Amino acid sequence: MLKVRDDDAAAFDELMLRYQNRLVTVLEHLVGRRDQAEDLAQEVFLRVYRARKRYVAGAKFSTWLYTIANHVAANALRSRSRRPEVNISARATESGGIGTLDKMAVASSGAMPTRQMDKAELRDVVREAMQGLSERQRLAVLLNKFEDMSYADIASAMELTPQAVKSLLSRARVNLKELLEPYFDDGTRPQ
């Protein structure tokens, strides 16, 4: 990033190649849509380029990148919440299956106690559970799980204290457990 700051174009290319998949992954699971995630990721890289002169040597680039990503995603989600759009949790899944946990529970209620779920269905269930978290919980989970960021780095990126991040991740894990556990233990719907 220091080379990018000094207007090295090749360095910017390399930085983009290194982070583009990771950034789009986080944004996709944050906003729930791949097309929007790619648009937002491009906006993030553009902002990184424009702000390159303000980059401070010694700062972690990933923390800086996800601070910008947090702002960009938050703005997008705020704009989206003001506009009536298709409910994310009810969208059709890639496997062609049902999009909500409740509907999956109904479909499985007649099945055997130990349900055999194929990979695509499991992926959809986990994805839906993620959408059941708050935006802040989701981002904290994604940065911790996918980017392996410490509480301190997540706090910096999300402009929170490390203690707040600790609570956020704790609540997120508990919520995920409560959303997913009933379906994997015995297939019954949560009460």
Add this chain to the structure above:
Amino acid sequence: MTNHESAQPEIDDELTAYLDGELDAVSVRRVEDRLARDTMYRAQLQKLERTWDLLDRLPRADVGEKFTKTTLEMVAVAAAKEAEDVKLALPKLKQRQRLAGIIGMVAALAVGYAIGRQTWPDPNEALLRDLPVIENMDLFYQVEDVDFLRALDREHLFEDAEGDNAS
């Protein structure tokens, strides 16, 4: 919808931090001691860990060349615009820089002159001030008594015809 475990947020906070490697050594020992003797505490840890591992099922993006290409094109456009903005601002910037340079030079000269006058007084000033004495030096040597000269000066006997007083 909360069960017994989630009614204990402190336990969940501690176990989450333990799983994330965020506890100090003393806290890790405390957690591990409790895990060894408390089955419900251990069960809660296992549940939290299991659901966390399920996140590995989430797909990772692979954006492809088109994304890279269009993003770099956007950045190139931004860079070209930035260069254009700098170029347009350059004449004004140069004018401002020239003016600032001139003002700075004048200010530096003024300050330097003032300091110089303080530090090195003009020797000619002393001569100008003492000119009346110098002009009549031959006469004053003849008197040889300064107090007598001062008494004559008090009587205004040294003033010239135009009334100028050089003392």
